[in-house]
Amino acid sequence: MSDLQEVNFSDLLQRPNETVEKLKASRHRALRVHRRGSEDDLVLTTVQQATEEHEVVDLAVRLLRAVMSDPVLRSQTLLDILPRIFPWSMFLPPEDRIGFAQELVDVMDASSELGVSAPVLTLIAQWRNTADVWADPELLAILRSPREGDLGPVPRPTVE
Numbered sequence: 001m002s003d004l005q006e007v008n009f010s011d012l013l014q015r016p017n018e019t020v021e022k023l024k025a026s027r028h029r030a031l032r033v034h035r036r037g038s039e040d041d042l043v044l045t046t047v048q049q050a051t052e053e054h055e056v057v058d059l060a061v062r063l064l065r066a067v068m069s070d071p072v073l074r075s076q077t078l079l080d081i082l083p084r085i086f087p088w089s090m091f092l093p094p095e096d097r098i099g100f101a102q103e104l105v106d107v108m109d110a111s112s113e114l115g116v117s118a119p120v121l122t123l124i125a126q127w128r129n130t131a132d133v134w135a136d137p138e139l140l141a142i143l144r145s146p147r148e149g150d151l152g153p154v155p156r157p158t159v160e
Contacts, residue, residue: 004032004043012044054115061112064105088128091135100127
């Protein structure tokens with residue numbers, strides 16, 4: 001998204017035809033729209049572009065689902081390329097790599113149905129954190145060590 005051509009929100013409001021022409025001429029058929037005083041920018045695109053991108057995501061999900069449903073393909077293809085896509089997955093035990101791949105496909109499928117991506121990104125972050133624990137022998141030993149008794153009250157999380 002960082003390589004999108006940028007316009008101000010006021011340009012869209014004051015010069016809509018010119019902004020649409022910029023959109024049509026842009027390489028990605030999308031513009032990053034800055035909103036003054038807002039943390040979040042917008043992305044302006046065409047319905048056709050959004051539809052095409054959604055279809056590509058759906059196709060990728062169906063392809064992954066087909067690979068995951070065939071045990072031979074799953075073991076020979078997806079699990080072999082998983083470390084190329086997610087290098088940190090090499091730190092996961094083999095059974096966790098299978099679990100990650102299956103859960104990734106399931107969540108991508110469900111997220112695609114709903115048109116949301118946050119659950120996929122959350123899942124990847126959770127599995128990456130799990131791999132981080134497996135990669136750190138000292139932390140792994142601490143987490144696996146038996147705990148005796150009550151460890152006391154847990155402080156309330158702070159919201160930043």
